[in-house]
Amino acid sequence: MTWLVWRQHRAQFCVGAALLAALAVLLLITGLQMASQYHSAIAACAAAHSCANLSSSLFLGSHAVGFLVIMTLGAPVLTGLFWGAPLVAAELETGTNQFAWMQSVTRKRWLAVKAGWLLLAAAVWGGVISALVTWWSGPDNALQLDQFKTGRFDIMGIVPVAYALFAMALGICAGVLLRRTLPALAVTLAGFIAVRAAVTLLRSHYISAITVTHSVLSAYTPPGSAWQLGQQVVDSHGNLVAAPNGAAIDSIPLGYLPASCASPARGAVSILPSCRDALASFRSVVTYQPAGRYWAFQGIETGIFVLLAVVLLAVAAVVLLRRDA
Amino acid sequence: MTTVIQTCGLSKQYRRVSALSDCAITLPEGRISALIGPNGAGKTTLLRLLAGLAKPTAGEMTVLGGVPRQDPAFLAEVGYLAQEIPLYRRFTADDHIGIGAHLNPRWDAAYVRDRLRSLNIPLDRAASSLSGGQRAQLALALTLAKKPRLLLLDEPVAALDPLARRHFLATLAEAVACGGLTVMLSSHLLADLERVADHLILLATARVQLCGDIDALLAEHQILVGPRKATTAIEKTRTVVQAVRTARQTTLLVRGNAPVVDPDWESAEVGLEEMVLAYMSQPSTGLDAASAISHLTTVGEDQ
Amino acid sequence: MISLRIDSRSVVPPYLQIVQQVRQALRMGLLDVGDRLPAVREVVAATAVNPNTVLKAYRDLEREGLIEARPGHGTFVLNRPPGPPPGTVSRLGRSLARWVRQARESGLDDESIESLLRVTLRAAAEEEIA
Numbered sequence: 001m002t003w004l005v006w007r008q009h010r011a012q013f014c015v016g017a018a019l020l021a022a023l024a025v026l027l028l029i030t031g032l033q034m035a036s037q038y039h040s041a042i043a044a045c046a047a048a049h050s051c052a053n054l055s056s057s058l059f060l061g062s063h064a065v066g067f068l069v070i071m072t073l074g075a076p077v078l079t080g081l082f083w084g085a086p087l088v089a090a091e092l093e094t095g096t097n098q099f100a101w102m103q104s105v106t107r108k109r110w111l112a113v114k115a116g117w118l119l120l121a122a123a124v125w126g127g128v129i130s131a132l133v134t135w136w137s138g139p140d141n142a143l144q145l146d147q148f149k150t151g152r153f154d155i156m157g158i159v160p161v162a163y164a165l166f167a168m169a170l171g172i173c174a175g176v177l178l179r180r181t182l183p184a185l186a187v188t189l190a191g192f193i194a195v196r197a198a199v200t201l202l203r204s205h206y207i208s209a210i211t212v213t214h215s216v217l218s219a220y221t222p223p224g225s226a227w228q229l230g231q232q233v234v235d236s237h238g239n240l241v242a243a244p245n246g247a248a249i250d251s252i253p254l255g256y257l258p259a260s261c262a263s264p265a266r267g268a269v270s271i272l273p274s275c276r277d278a279l280a281s282f283r284s285v286v287t288y289q290p291a292g293r294y295w296a297f298q299g300i301e302t303g304i305f306v307l308l309a310v311v312l313l314a315v316a317a318v319v320l321l322r323r324d325a
Numbered sequence: 326m327t328t329v330i331q332t333c334g335l336s337k338q339y340r341r342v343s344a345l346s347d348c349a350i351t352l353p354e355g356r357i358s359a360l361i362g363p364n365g366a367g368k369t370t371l372l373r374l375l376a377g378l379a380k381p382t383a384g385e386m387t388v389l390g391g392v393p394r395q396d397p398a399f400l401a402e403v404g405y406l407a408q409e410i411p412l413y414r415r416f417t418a419d420d421h422i423g424i425g426a427h428l429n430p431r432w433d434a435a436y437v438r439d440r441l442r443s444l445n446i447p448l449d450r451a452a453s454s455l456s457g458g459q460r461a462q463l464a465l466a467l468t469l470a471k472k473p474r475l476l477l478l479d480e481p482v483a484a485l486d487p488l489a490r491r492h493f494l495a496t497l498a499e500a501v502a503c504g505g506l507t508v509m510l511s512s513h514l515l516a517d518l519e520r521v522a523d524h525l526i527l528l529a530t531a532r533v534q535l536c537g538d539i540d541a542l543l544a545e546h547q548i549l550v551g552p553r554k555a556t557t558a559i560e561k562t563r564t565v566v567q568a569v570r571t572a573r574q575t576t577l578l579v580r581g582n583a584p585v586v587d588p589d590w591e592s593a594e595v596g597l598e599e600m601v602l603a604y605m606s607q608p609s610t611g612l613d614a615a616s617a618i619s620h621l622t623t624v625g626e627d628q
Numbered sequence: 629m630i631s632l633r634i635d636s637r638s639v640v641p642p643y644l645q646i647v648q649q650v651r652q653a654l655r656m657g658l659l660d661v662g663d664r665l666p667a668v669r670e671v672v673a674a675t676a677v678n679p680n681t682v683l684k685a686y687r688d689l690e691r692e693g694l695i696e697a698r699p700g701h702g703t704f705v706l707n708r709p710p711g712p713p714p715g716t717v718s719r720l721g722r723s724l725a726r727w728v729r730q731a732r733e734s735g736l737d738d739e740s741i742e743s744l745l746r747v748t749l750r751a752a753a754e755e756e757i758a
Contacts, residue, residue, distance in 0.1 A: 001427070003424075004424055007416075094411065096411045096412070097411075098411045099412065101378070102376070102404060102405050102468070103425055104400040104428055106400065324373070
């Protein structure tokens with residue numbers, strides 16, 4: 001049965017391996033360049049004591065490769081579309097499942113071996129791409145401290161493996177239920193996007209965020225690669241101050257401040273004492289997830305998608321085994 | 326004599342349609358059984374139930390001594406060939422032989438190769454580029470190569486030209502002649518199967534109308550021709566399958582072994598096609614004689 | 629070795645056609661004592677008839693004492709059917725052909741010739757019984 005799976009899917013496996021190899025070569029070359037570029041920049045700014053501004057002044061790598069890396073966001077769904085949806089659906093459409101099932105292979109074994117190998121392949125696909133991207137982004141992550149942010153979080157670490165498994169399971173399940181490849185493809189794509197979008201929206205709530213309140217006058221930035229969720233300003237009574245539409249000082253619209261704060265020289269660093277007193281009554285509330293929770297979040301999201309994959313596969317198995325051939 | 330198939334009250338009900346109703350058949354070993362009936366009579370349903378591809382909604386069946394189940398031993402003993410002849414389009418005959426060798430416990434690759442060579446079917450061309458007849462022969466050879474004890478074929482010759490049909494049935498009959506194989510094949514064309522079958526199962530409107538060895542069935546039936554008169558005496562000792570009355574004459578097809586004592590009735594033997602048509606044109610089947618005939622023959626047959 | 633054929637359209641049942649063809653071959657000298665008959669498998673492969681049909685025909689011929697099955701070797705001709713040697717049959721056939729030509733020239737059609745033959749055969753049979 002394993003031989004049959006190989007024989008049926010070897011073209012797909014080869015295409016996948018070739019794409020991975022191409023990506024690996026590209027990222028390895030550019031990644032090494034970026035790493036050396038980063039290290040020489042660090043050495044230079046350390047000597048000149050100007051490292052604080054490095055994150056905004058240094059751009060690593062090329063726009064094209066950077067764009068490609070962002071596009072790996074869509075890599076996991078490809079396994080679901082090209083390997084998962086046709087896996088069962090194509091055979092049901094052409095009737096070749098009947099051929100296999102009359103060759104002394106039980107339906108259980110047929111599905112288990114086919115799905116098993118392709119799920120493994122999907123996991124490898126997602127894992128290799130993620131490993132490459134994570135390594136490649138090393139210097140950028142150190143510079144920008146943004147790997148917790150939405151969009152970067154999704155393409156590094158272990159979650160891409162879970163996404164690929166989920167896409168695969170979704171494709172297989174859709175194929176079993178719909179029995180036709182094209183509708184299964186459509187459902188897999190739509191379902192993947194919908195679930196990923198929904199879970200991404202929920203991501204900030206996995207663990208209750210930390211809230212820090214401080215004076216508007218002293219800026220607070222959560223340390224390291226923390227994920228800043230929001231920043232708001234409240235007045236002395238605790239009421240929310242709306243975001244400024246026009247002139248503002250420290251994010252407080254001029255309308256809330258006494259007239260003495262209005263200054264013709266807008267870029268002035270020093271503020272009149274009376275204005276400072278008025279400003280001091282406002283507070284800045286910062287909500288964020290600390291950097292240390294990065295792996296916990298990766299783990300939780302992986303768990304969610306693996307659980308979804310297991311449920312989908314169970315449904316597919318039950319339906320396929322119970323239904324008439 | 327071992328029985329290969331035995332069913333009792335077998336039924337398959339879909340939501341609104343009864344595909345098979347109260348089906349009771351017996352198939353002894355070594356027979357080639359013709360499963361005859363118009364389209365929609367339940368032939369495909371019956372074959373799929375026997376192969377274990379579908380589950381019945383009522384009734385019981387025993388196939389090769391057990392219930393059809395998802396079990397490698399059972400699957401190895403039963404061969405099923407669907408009407409659509411499912412083969413992997415991109416794979417060659419050699420590939421299919423390889424697949425069979427990897428999946429089946431018993432496999433005779435040499436048999437397939439010999440058969441295909443003697444029929445001039447290329448082994449290295451994709452299945453999608455073979456003709457309908459060649460695909461049917463390939464599928465049959467692959468099904469026979471796993472050495473099954475029972476072979477279930479669903480309208481295998483429907484799409485074949487007369488020569489391909491002849492070759493297909495000859496291959497089948499030869500395999501049975503070698504021993505250890507029982508075959509049930511369905512068709513809505515009786516002429517195809519008359520030569521090769523020695524057992525008959527007639528289905529119409531999802532019910533079994535006839536089941537038995539063809540010789541025995543023909544011996545049980547008679548045509549009685551006589552003047553137009555009451556047939557109550559006849560009906561007491563025999564079943565009247567079909568009665569045709571004209572102004573002067575009554576023609577009956579009866580089933581039963583009692584001898585005819587009334588000298589008014591002249592008896593004659595009945596042919597297979599005549600008998601099958603009579604059963605198919607009974608009022609309960611919903612077919613009249615004309616459509617029964619059209620179900621049993623086809624344009625292009627033997628032209 | 630002879631080749632057997634089956635005519636589906638004939639009123640004669642297939643197994644009887646085989647019996648008749650073997651008997652005819654023996655009468656015409658196409659088959660001789662000791663010749664091997666085609667195996668059941670071979671007949672089936674050539675004619676696409678049911679194997680039991682061929683088996684039944686061979687059993688009938690065996691019961692008549694014309695053939696004999698030797699396990700492992702095949703089926704062989706044992707005896708010729710009772711009747712005149714092949715030469716007589718062809719001689720009679722030729723004189724019959726002459727008679728038929730005469731009958732046709734006199735204006736008899738095939739149907740009349742056949743019914744004349746039937747009547748003559750029946751009369752001859754009745755004569756023998758009497």
